[in-house]
Structure formats: structure tokens, C-alpha cells
Amino acid sequence: xxxxxxxxxxxxxxxxxxxxxxxxxxxxxxxxxxxxxxxxxxxxxxxxxxxxxxxxxxxxxxxxxxxxxxxxxxxxxxxxxxxxxxxxxxxxxxxxxxxxxxxxxxxxxxxxxxxxxxxxxxxxxxxxxxxxxxxxxxxxxxxxxxxxxxxxxxxxxxxxxxxxxxxxxxxxxxxxxxxxxxxxxxxxxxxxxxxxxxxxxxxxxxxxxxxxxxxxxxxxxxxxxxxxxxxxxxxxxxxxxxxxxxxxxxxxxxxxxxxxxxxxxxxxxxxxxxxxxxxxxxxxxxxxxxxxxxxxxxxxxxxxxxxxxxxxxxxxxxxxxxxxxxxxxxxxxxxxxxxxxxxxxxxxxxxxxxxxxxxxxxxxxxxxxxxxxxxxxxxxxxxxxxxxxxxxxxxxxxxxxxxxxxxxxxxxxxxxxxxxxxxxxxxxxxxxxxxxxxxxxxxxxxxxxxxxxxxxxxxxxxxxxxxxxxxxxxxxxxxxxxxxxxxxxxxxxxxxxxxxxxxxxxxxxxxxxxxxxxxxxxxx
Amino acid sequence: xxxxxxxxxxxxxxxxxxxxxxxxxxxxxxxxxxxxxxxxxxxxxxxxxxxxxxxxxxxxxxxxxxxxxxxxxxxxxxxxxxxxxxxxxxxxxxxxxxxxxxxxxxxxxxxxxxxxxxxxxxxxxxxxxxxxxxxxxxxxxxxxxxxxxxxxx
Numbered sequence: 190x191x192x193x194x195x196x197x198x199x200x201x202x203x204x205x206x207x208x209x210x211x212x213x214x215x216x217x218x219x220x221x222x223x224x225x226x227x228x229x230x231x232x233x234x235x236x237x238x239x240x241x242x243x244x245x246x247x248x249x250x251x252x253x254x255x256x257x258x259x260x261x262x263x264x265x266x267x268x269x270x271x272x273x274x275x276x277x278x279x280x281x282x283x284x285x286x287x288x289x290x291x292x293x294x295x296x297x298x299x300x301x302x303x304x305x306x307x308x309x310x311x312x313x314x315x316x317x318x319x320x321x322x323x324x325x326x327x328x329x330x331x332x333x334x335x336x337x338x339x340x341x342x343x344x345x346x347x348x349x350x351x352x353x354x355x356x357x358x359x360x361x362x363x364x365x366x367x368x369x370x371x372x373x374x375x376x377x378x379x380x381x382x383x384x385x386x387x388x389x390x391x392x393x394x395x396x397x398x399x400x401x402x403x404x405x406x407x408x409x410x411x412x413x414x415x416x417x418x419x420x421x422x423x424x425x426x427x428x429x430x431x432x433x434x435x436x437x438x439x440x441x442x443x444x445x446x447x448x449x450x451x452x453x454x455x456x457x458x459x460x461x462x463x464x465x466x467x468x469x470x471x472x473x474x475x476x477x478x479x480x481x482x483x484x485x486x487x488x489x490x491x492x493x494x495x496x497x498x499x500x501x502x503x504x505x506x507x508x509x510x511x512x513x514x515x516x517x518x519x520x521x522x523x524x525x526x527x528x529x530x531x532x533x534x535x536x537x538x539x540x541x542x543x544x545x546x547x548x549x550x551x552x553x554x555x556x557x558x559x560x561x562x563x564x565x566x567x568x569x570x571x572x573x574x575x576x577x578x579x580x581x582x583x584x585x586x587x588x589x590x591x592x593x594x595x596x597x598x599x600x601x602x603x604x605x606x607x608x609x610x611x612x613x614x615x616x617x618x619x620x621x622x623x624x625x626x627x628x629x630x631x632x633x634x635x636x637x638x639x640x641x642x643x644x645x646x647x648x649x650x651x652x653x654x655x656x657x658x659x660x661x662x663x664x665x666x667x668x669x670x671x672x673x674x675x676x677x678x679x680x681x682x683x684x685x686x687x688x689x690x691x692x693x694x695x696x697x698x699x700x701x702x703x704x705x706x707x708x709x710x711x712x713x
Numbered sequence: 714x715x716x717x718x719x720x721x722x723x724x725x726x727x728x729x730x731x732x733x734x735x736x737x738x739x740x741x742x743x744x745x746x747x748x749x750x751x752x753x754x755x756x757x758x759x760x761x762x763x764x765x766x767x768x769x770x771x772x773x774x775x776x777x778x779x780x781x782x783x784x785x786x787x788x789x790x791x792x793x794x795x796x797x798x799x800x801x802x803x804x805x806x807x808x809x810x811x812x813x814x815x816x817x818x819x820x821x822x823x824x825x826x827x828x829x830x831x832x833x834x835x836x837x838x839x840x841x842x843x844x845x846x847x848x849x850x851x852x853x854x855x856x857x858x859x860x861x862x863x864x865x866x
Contacts, residue, residue: 226863226864227863227864229863233861234860234861234863235858235859235860235861236858236859236861237856237857237858237859238856238857238858238859239842239855239856240837240855240856240857241837241838241839241841241842242839242856243837243859245759246755246759246833246834246837246838247833247837248759248830248833248834251759251762251763251764251767252763252764258813262859263857263858263859263860264860265860266860266861266862266863267860267863273866291863418864441866442866489811489813491810491811545828545829545832546808546809546810546812546825546829547808547809547810548808549803549806549807549808550806551736551737551738551802551806551828552736552737552738552739552741553739553741556741556742592866632808632810633810634810634811634814636810636811636813636814638813
């Protein structure tokens with residue numbers, strides 16, 4: 190490895206890096222993939238255990254993973270160790286940076302909700318004046334979405350709604366809606382709110398990850414070398430040409446530093462790790478925009494209602510059960526004036542139960558309430574777009590180093606009134622529908638998790654046509670260094686309410702196919 | 714196998730915690746209760762190895778309940794009858810629509826937290842699993858795929 194020069198070096202092995210390896214190796218390019226963590230052995234690394242046999246009875250080790258609300262005692266070892274990999278933030282501005290460094294990254298554990306962005310997002314500035322438009326439209330990305338959806342075997346119901354673009358879906362037969370879902374749908378229709386079904390990647394064998402859908406084909410070409418436990422410290426540049434020519438990386442175990450050479454460097458380490466690497470390398474920031482515009486989505490807002498007919502053990506099949514999905518229904522036109530811009534989606538589930546925290550009761554009294562509401566509840570869970578703002582940013586903290594001596598990130602993000610107003614509107618709107626249905630509100634909150642919780646962080650190396658206001662061009666190449674390409678979520682201009690995975694995959698596919706053409710022409 | 718004895722809390726604090734276990738999670742509908750499952754003893758261990766903020770919440774909360782019992786009934790919280798304990802606890806109960814937005818009042822926050830913790834420690838205990846198994850009911854809190862440490866440094 191010390192002397193070989195690869196055509197392309199790929200940093201990261203999640204969805205975006207896996208797609209890059211898949212596309213580029215099939216075009217005959219020699220690729221090296223560096224991944225910061227180990228490769229999990231599912232047979233050796235996982236064991237079936239009863240919760241009572243865990244050391245902390247399921248509470249988890251106290252004080253560990255304080256930023257990872259998704260962590261529990263079963264899955265604690267899959268997340269990045271926050272002591273080895275620290276980051277900082279103002280205590281008054283919490284940020285949950287949720288990381289996985291296993292081969293495959295976060296593609297191993299995502300929820301598989303699979304959506305396209307619409308031109309409401311790509312051309313958002315024209316709709317709401319917030320931020321800037323993407324330099325591409327849905328039409329540019331649609332062919333790539335279709336190919337990604339085929340690989341990931343996305344199921345969904347086609348609707349023909351511009352705010353919820355249809356895709357290349359596997360046809361699915363849905364069972365008849367329960368009476369509860371029918372009632373909910375009828376009320377929404379009267380309010381001109383579209384009700385659909387969840388769109389989801391089926392993948393293969395219950396897994397929709399780079400490690401089973403993308404990387405194996407790349408390895409089969411014989412063109413991919415893969416190195417685990419390789420922590421990239423710095424991108425190196427040829428002083429004569431100004432082009433990227435490789436990276437320094439550190440072996441995770443021995444802490445030995447090595448260098449690898451490549452004609453092109455692709456960053457796919459996840460939004461914040463790729464940004465950290467660019468900043469630590471002092472590259473790609475002639476615009477001064479690198480690290481800014483960090484945003485994700487608000488999670489946590491929810492409303493729970495109980496269907497009176499289903500209370501006291503009468504929650505039979507036909508009455509309860511099933512689900513519905515409401516894509517964005519606010520601010521679809523300029524005429525829809527509210528006290529917030531952007532939008533949110535709602536996931537509806539029927540047939541759940543009330544929880545002990547919903548009641549000011551204990552003992553017999555609490556048990557009676559839990560029995561009363563068991564199986565009778567409908568829950569609306571809301572996910573909304575955070576606005577990308579320049580002042581929400583990351584910077585390098587040279588005073589705090591990770592376990593390999595690499596400077597860490599300081600994250601400085603704060604929500605605005607837009608997020609607060611959107612959350613209130615979303616909780617109020619769902620409560621109103623539930624009340625119209627005659628259901629009893631059990632619980633309602635318009636509070637939401639700190640930024641980062643959604644694990645959908647994007648935007649810190651945004652793309653654009655103007656090199657003075659963006660870090661990447663519309664092909665995900667650095668404006669400053671054309672053979673430096675960033676294919677993860679950092680290129681996003683706006684995130685929308687949608688899970689970003691399909692968009693990240695489509696952008697990576699598009700960027701890599703363009704890169705191949707550029708390399709053939711000798712333009713990179 | 715049972716939990717070991719008290720290690721972290723003082724004698725009055727632990728007696729208050731045990732009383733809370735008996736009140737909040739009594740044996741109901743054939744299930745075992747908090748006291749049967751050594752849930753207070755487990756929490757004594759868990760809080761003892763927890764960050765200082767959680768330790769303070771618990772210690773202050775337990776001391777606060779004991780002090781209120783002495784003011785209101787001239788005896789320790791652990792010696793209250795259920796009606797007396799209700800008179801202290803019920804005003805401190807608060808519905809929590811969202812578990813990451815806890816009550817700001819420290820006593821209300823503590824009462825919410827200790828209630829939830831006692832429920833979890835009871836449900837996830839070896840004694841609860843054994844009781845479910847012996848009764849032939851599907852039981853305990855179940856389990857899952859546990860990730861071992863993966864190629865640790």
C-alpha cells in the first residue's frame with residue numbers, strides 16, 4: 190500500500206461510501222476504502238441475552254453515551270465511544286452527535302424510511318425565501334433515485350403528489366385499513382391533508398446496508414481494497430498541482446501513522462466527520478462556508494389519543510391496528526402563510542397503549558389506568574425540518590484531541606422560533622384531528638430532542654453554483670480542488686422533512702458517474 | 714441470587730427508598746413487586762455508580778421526603794401508613810408527556826424518576842423473570858440481541 194497509487198481513495202464505508210465503491214469499481218477504477226472502525230462479526234459479536242442477565246438490568250452503564258439517546262444496554266457497544274471520540278458544545282446548546290464506526294457505518298442501523306426530496310426542498314428559496322436553492326432539481330436526481338430504489342427494494346404507495354414524489358417502488362398490497370385509520374383518513378381528506386403509507390427500503394434479509402447491497406459487488410470486481418481500523422487524520426495535497434493526492438491515516442490499534450496515494454479522494458465519512466477532516470486538512474474553504482449551515486430534523490413531538498370504543502379491553506381487530514403517513518402538508522404554496530417556513534410529516538400508528546409516564550398515579554390506581562387504555566391508543570409522531578442557518582456551525586477544537594491525537598469538533602447549534610413554532614403547529618394540528626374523531630387525548634407534547642438526535646445531520650459543505658457561497662459544485666466536487674469529492678450528507682443545501690438516505694445515495698451515484706466521465710476526459 | 718446489602722444510601726435514605734418501592738410497585742395481578750425483586754437494593758447499587766447529578770437527585774429527594782414526613786406526621790417516611798404516604802406523594806406526581814422534558818421542581822422530578830426506575834428495576838429483575846416462568850405466563854421484560862465489545866482498542 191505504501192507505494193501503490195489508487196485511482197480513488199474512499200474515506201468511509203456507509204451508504205455514500207459503499208455507493209461510491211460500487212459505481213467506481215464497476216467502471217474499472219482501482220479503489221481503496223478506509224474505515225475508521227472494525228468489521229463486526231455478527232455471529233461472534235452478538236449474543237441473545239435476557240434483560241435480567243445484563244449487568245445494569247437494562248438501564249445501561251451509567252454515564253456512558255450521554256449524547257446517544259438511542260443507546261440501550263443491548264446496543265451500547267455498537268456506538269462510537271464518546272470518551273475515545275469526544276466533541277464539545279456549550280452546555281446551553283446541547284447537540285447529540287450519534288456515530289457508528291463499524292464497517293458499514295450507520296447504514297447498519299437506519300430506520301429504512303425511504304423518500305425522495307421534492308422541488309419544494311430543492312427550490313425552497315423560491316417557495317419560502319429561506320436559505321438558497323439547491324443547484325439541482327428533482328428532475329436532475331430522479332433517474333438516480335430510481336436506480337437507488339431498485340437496489341434498496343423500496344416499497345411504497347404511489348400518490349402523484351408533488352410534495353411527495355413517487356418512485357421506482359416494489360408493488361405492495363396493503364391490508365384494509367382499520368376503522369380507526371379510516372376515520373383518521375376521512376377527517377384529513379376533509380382538511381385537504383393527504384394520507385399515504387410509509388415508504389421503506391426492504392433491502393435483503395432484513396438489512397439495507399452498504400455491507401450487503403453495495404460493497405460486496407465492489408469487492409467482486411477485484412478492484413476494491415478495504416482497510417478497517419484506519420482513522421484518517423489529514424488529506425494531503427501535491428504542492429505543485431494543488432490537487433489532493435492521498436491521506437495520512439492512523440491504525441486504530443497500533444496508532445502507527447501511514448500514508449496512501451490516490452488520484453482522487455472521496456469523502457464519505459458522514460457529514461461531520463468529513464467536515465472535520467477537511468477542516469483539519471485546511472482545505473476546501475475558500476468560500477468560508479465550510480462547517481456552517483449544520484441542520485437536521487426535529488424529532489420528539491407527539492400526540493397520543495385513546496379511542497373510546499376500544500377502551501377496557503375492546504380493542505379488537507378491525508377497530509384498531511395499522512398505520513398511516515402524512516407527508517408535508519404545510520406551506521405547500523406561497524399562499525399558505527404561517528408563523529414558520531418549511532414543513533413536517535406525521536407517522537400515525539394505531540393499537541398502542543398508554544404509558545405509565547402519562548399519568549399522575551401509582552400502584553393500583555396506575556394499573557387500572559393502564560388496563561383501561563390498553564390497546565386503544567393512536568399515536569402521531571412528528572418529524573420536521575430544521576432551517577439551515579449560517580450561524581449554526583462547527584469548528585476545530587485544538588485543545589481537545591481524540592484518542593489518536595486528532596483535534597476534535599466544537600459544535601455550536603441553536604434552534605430558532607421557526608422550529609418552536611413548527612413543533613407547536615404540528616402538535617396542535619394532530620390534536621385537532623384526533624379530537625374531531627372523538628378520541629380522548631392522553632398525552633401531547635410539542636417539545637423535541639436536541640439538534641443531532643435525528644442522526645440526519647447535513648449541510649456543512651453545501652453545494653452550489655457560486656464558489657463564494659458554497660463549498661461543493663453541483664457534482665459534489667470541491668470548488669477549490671476538483672479531485673476532492675464529498676458524497677455524504679454534508680453537500681445538502683436543505684434537508685427537508687425526509688429521511689436523507691435515498692438522497693445521499695442518489696447524489697453519491699450521480700457524483701461518481703460524473704467523476705468517471707471527468708477522469709476519462711482528463712479533467713480531474 | 715439476590716442483590717447485596719445497602720452500600721450507597723444512608724440507612725434512612727434506603728428505608729425511604731424501600732418504602733417507595735412498596736408503595737409505587739406493589740405486587741399486582743399476580744406479579745411480583747419492587748420489594749420482592751430487590752429493586753431498592755439494585756437502585757442502591759445503580760445510583761452509587763451513577764454520575765453525581767443523579768446521585769444528588771436521589772439523595773436530596775429521599776432526604777426531602779423524610780423531612781416532609783417528620784414535619785407533617787412527626788415520623789420517618791418509612792414508618793408512614795399508606796394514607797399518610799399518599800398525602801405527601803400525590804401532590805408531587807406529575808404526568809410527563811415526554812420523557813426528556815422532566816418536571817423542573819427537584820422533588821417532582823425525583824418522584825417521577827424514582828417511580829420509573831423502580832418499575833424498570835422490578836420488571837427487568839431476575840426475580841420477576843423467575844416468577845413469570847414458574848407461573849407459566851410469558852414473562853419478564855424479555856431480551857434481545859446483545860452487542861459484545863467489538864474489537865476493542
